[in-house]
Amino acid sequence: MLLNHAQGETVTHMLQKKDDRHIAPSCGRNTSRSGCRMRGRPVVYSPDERRQLILDAVDSLFGAGGVRMLTISAIARESGMSRRTLYDIFGDRDSLLLAYMERLVAQCLQPLEADKHDLPLEARLRLLLTPRQRNGSWDLPLAILRQAMLCSADTPEIGRRCLEIGPGRFRTLIREELERGVARGELPATLDTDAAAALLRDMIQVPVLEVLLDDACRPDDAVTDARLDLGLRVFLGGIAAGV
Secondary structure, eight states, X not given: OOSOOOTTOOHHHHTOSOOOXXXXXXXXXXXXXXXXXXXXXXXXXXXXXXXXXXXXXXXXXXXXXXXXXXXXXXXXXXXXXXXXXXXXXXXSHHHHHHHHHHHHHHHHOOOOOGGGTTSOHHHHHHXXXXXXXXXXXXXXXXXXXXXXXXTTTTOHHXXXXXXXXXXXXXXXXXXXXXXXXXXXXXXXXXOOHHXXXXXXXXXXXXXXXXXHHOTTOOOOHHHHXXXXXXXXXXXXXXXXXXX
């Protein structure tokens, strides 16, 4: 498991009778995204809305009490869902936390929109590599990564999934844009786009190991932007020089 917690949540708990997969719980007079509904007709959530409410609850709970708060029972209560609903959607807690990571990465890294495809290569790469959303805290993502590293010997699929969600997605998006550049004659036809994408990713990314090992190492937006600018200029300059 990614995070150790009270092990008393059994299959019996998971299969509790109340199933809120379709109806939001009642919490009084007001309606909120946290799961409360108005008196009267029940609020019906779509599968994606339920999923987002649960992932929002992970953020809220971690902010309130850290990793120890991230139990299935606590997440269910915070999101206004039943434990059964959480297990139906995610399968287990590890998958839930990995889904949180996947959403976080997807909010930051997105493919270019079609109307940006005609921009010059440098402008396209700069737009692609600039985070679409700045996340305020490193703490929860780093806590999940640390636990994934700790349990990787017993459950290596968790570590592999973390690599797919983060570095793997980053590399794929860069490679696709480099391939577009090759097709348009902006880059040499002989360029190994996969190796080049991995290189550019490593040049512009903040060193994750330093951030994991040193709680005082939290590069701000100015530092990450400067690294991106330098890495991109060096990368494109090296290709232009035939390196």
